[in-house]
Amino acid sequence: MARLKAAEYRSQLSVVFILLAIIVLFIVGSPKAFLSGDIYAAFMSTIPFSMIMALSLTLVVITGEMDLSFPSIMGFCGYIFTVVFHASGSFPLALLTCIVVGLGAGFLNGLLIVKLRLPSLVLTIGTQFFWAGLTQVLCGGLGKTLVPTKQSILYYLFVGRIGGKLPAQILWAVLIGFIIWLVLNRHRFGAHIYFTGDNPASARVMGVNVDKVKMVVFTQMGGFAAFAGVLASIEVLYFWPTLGQGYLLKTIAAVFLGGTPVEGGVGTVFGTFIGAIIIGILEAGIIAMGMSGFWTQLVYGLIIVVSIAMHSLLRRKII
Amino acid sequence: MTVHDDALVKMVNIWKSFGHVEVLRGVNFAVKYNEIVGLLGDNGAGKSTLIKILTGVHHPDKGEIYWKGQKLVGYSVAKARDLGIETVFQERALSEQHTIWRNVFMGREITTPWGFIDIKKEREETERIMRQYMGFTSAALSVDSVVGTMSGGEKQGVAIARALHFQADLIILDEPTTGLSLSETQKVLSFVEEIKKNGKSAIFITHNIYHVYPVADRIVVLDRGRVVGEFEKATISLEKLVEKLYLVARTGKLENNQESAVSGIEEKPGQDFQSLMP
Numbered sequence: 001m002a003r004l005k006a007a008e009y010r011s012q013l014s015v016v017f018i019l020l021a022i023i024v025l026f027i028v029g030s031p032k033a034f035l036s037g038d039i040y041a042a043f044m045s046t047i048p049f050s051m052i053m054a055l056s057l058t059l060v061v062i063t064g065e066m067d068l069s070f071p072s073i074m075g076f077c078g079y080i081f082t083v084v085f086h087a088s089g090s091f092p093l094a095l096l097t098c099i100v101v102g103l104g105a106g107f108l109n110g111l112l113i114v115k116l117r118l119p120s121l122v123l124t125i126g127t128q129f130f131w132a133g134l135t136q137v138l139c140g141g142l143g144k145t146l147v148p149t150k151q152s153i154l155y156y157l158f159v160g161r162i163g164g165k166l167p168a169q170i171l172w173a174v175l176i177g178f179i180i181w182l183v184l185n186r187h188r189f190g191a192h193i194y195f196t197g198d199n200p201a202s203a204r205v206m207g208v209n210v211d212k213v214k215m216v217v218f219t220q221m222g223g224f225a226a227f228a229g230v231l232a233s234i235e236v237l238y239f240w241p242t243l244g245q246g247y248l249l250k251t252i253a254a255v256f257l258g259g260t261p262v263e264g265g266v267g268t269v270f271g272t273f274i275g276a277i278i279i280g281i282l283e284a285g286i287i288a289m290g291m292s293g294f295w296t297q298l299v300y301g302l303i304i305v306v307s308i309a310m311h312s313l314l315r316r317k318i319i
Numbered sequence: 320m321t322v323h324d325d326a327l328v329k330m331v332n333i334w335k336s337f338g339h340v341e342v343l344r345g346v347n348f349a350v351k352y353n354e355i356v357g358l359l360g361d362n363g364a365g366k367s368t369l370i371k372i373l374t375g376v377h378h379p380d381k382g383e384i385y386w387k388g389q390k391l392v393g394y395s396v397a398k399a400r401d402l403g404i405e406t407v408f409q410e411r412a413l414s415e416q417h418t419i420w421r422n423v424f425m426g427r428e429i430t431t432p433w434g435f436i437d438i439k440k441e442r443e444e445t446e447r448i449m450r451q452y453m454g455f456t457s458a459a460l461s462v463d464s465v466v467g468t469m470s471g472g473e474k475q476g477v478a479i480a481r482a483l484h485f486q487a488d489l490i491i492l493d494e495p496t497t498g499l500s501l502s503e504t505q506k507v508l509s510f511v512e513e514i515k516k517n518g519k520s521a522i523f524i525t526h527n528i529y530h531v532y533p534v535a536d537r538i539v540v541l542d543r544g545r546v547v548g549e550f551e552k553a554t555i556s557l558e559k560l561v562e563k564l565y566l567v568a569r570t571g572k573l574e575n576n577q578e579s580a581v582s583g584i585e586e587k588p589g590q591d592f593q594s595l596m597p
Binding site for chain 2: 186187188189191192194195198199201202203205206207208265266
């Protein structure tokens, strides 16, 4: 068996193991909450927003870049969705506009990074403030109801409860995860994403259009952030002006937890998927176990440090 | 300087400056069909620039390039690749964290109409390529081996096999033995012999005459932007060649009674062909 594959599986297996260990710990600590289906239904309603963005961000990180602006793009696009929806009364039109704006914002990131050779970490700090600021300025700090979206079939398609229980958004997250996995592992473009992150100079001389790859990954990040913004707003039937805040570090943490290293070149969709679940269940679990919310961050910190250390050790074993 | 009419590639009177520095000063250089040419020269001799012009990275200020007798116009990196000029770079242009089969098809994936990679076919092809060009029998290596775990010589082998597979007519080896151990160097030299056996040509760029002599048909010596010597291997022994290189290094001349081959520029006797020596 290939050594890389073996290491990749070990790495993925270890994340699954961490997830199972956490769940077991929660079941022991709070059997009442964790042996009922309700808490899992709740997880499936809240996790998809950051999961979708984490899956998308995985591609950016594999190319060796970073995006810190997606939470603001999420918020701005939530605003665009709300405005267009109220103006036109059309859910599909609002959705389409919002996704296009998201793609545009992502494309702008990519364009500036590639054409002006700006470091993505720094540039996206800038665009992060820009989109968040623009949202605040435009909405004047006021939220807006989205209750009328319930009249559209799309509402039920995106965040309805299948069989009265299963949140539709988790299916969207799984579907998006599958598509991203397919592209990354089976499509030529996915191979180019890996090559770009591993060694851009080599990729270039072998005919990989590194600049185009980077532009596309930043663009898709914007699109998925917009989609997550719509889901998160219609889930609570309300657009709030600080939509997106609080997603940044958790989403990035999900990617790293899943085994994608910050240097890029490698990384898996499955790892991020599990990473997003771990991040998503921690907070509720800690509180359900009767510990105060103050513990949440401490536990986040521990889990993240332990898992990235583990991934790094596993990787060093092969190369 | 002779310009070969039976040449695969012919570079005629190539001039190139960067700012005020004249890096190439009227270089004539050619590679014949099925010929291995050793390109020797010290740092700053102009080897890299010459090769970058040949691969379309730089454009010459003056001069012409002929490929199979045709004059090239509007030359670019993409054009060079299309023609069948493939460079095996010093850093080998490999993606270290990925498998051999991924690397062999990097940038030239075998895909279905929708752009999905035919993984089975790529792996099978890689297996065949490795056997054919690398004598790939080592049990320790498979098409799924990660390139970063392989030795320097093996990596070079993958890069050369890849070039041969994609029907490159001319393979440029940029310092392929630098930093390799003796046994690894031997491996690389045997891969270079594969190029010749497959009827293709190669340019072997190096500092080290002892590495290139065994595999080269002809050796071209570049010094300070000019070709100062050109030797058919059949006509000169290694010892004689080394002697001449020392002479060039000391005096900038090939013969004791010859006019300086590098006249017109400031000569620095005693400078630097040291690194040509082992």
